[in-house]
Amino acid sequence: MKREFSELSHKIIGCAIEVHKLLGPGLLESAYQNCLAHELKLNNITFETEYPLPIEYKGTRLDCGYRLDFFIENTIILELKSVENILGIHEAQLLTYMKLLKTKHGFLINFNVKLLKDGIKSFVL
Numbered sequence: 001m002k003r004e005f006s007e008l009s010h011k012i013i014g015c016a017i018e019v020h021k022l023l024g025p026g027l028l029e030s031a032y033q034n035c036l037a038h039e040l041k042l043n044n045i046t047f048e049t050e051y052p053l054p055i056e057y058k059g060t061r062l063d064c065g066y067r068l069d070f071f072i073e074n075t076i077i078l079e080l081k082s083v084e085n086i087l088g089i090h091e092a093q094l095l096t097y098m099k100l101l102k103t104k105h106g107f108l109i110n111f112n113v114k115l116l117k118d119g120i121k122s123f124v125l
Helices: 005-023 029-042 088-101
Strands: 047-052 055-057 060-062 067-072 076-081 105-110 120-124
Touching: 005 029, 005 076, 005 105, 005 120, 029 047, 029 067, 029 076, 067 088, 076 088, 088 105, 088 120
Parallel strands: 076 105
Antiparallel strands: 047 067, 055 060, 067 076, 105 120
């Protein structure tokens, strides 16, 4: 079942807000990832965690160990952080993942903030 893009984005953000509301800031990224996976399941959103992302280099696919935190309904990349500040390298990483996977939309979510809306960045190619 393919969802309307904006509806799916809205549901993803709602799930992340629910996790942040219950847990608050200050935990490890892995805790947020596990809880968000559970919340996505509760909302019937299909996804894969630790989705492998090989690199195509000169006609050869190479597994360089890159893994997406979440690949949601084969359309949206979701990368999680629990850091003091989102840095340019975090944004560049997500944009590169989007290009490699030929995906148009991604979210970078930093759970280490007081209000989650301040930790969400959306990217569109």
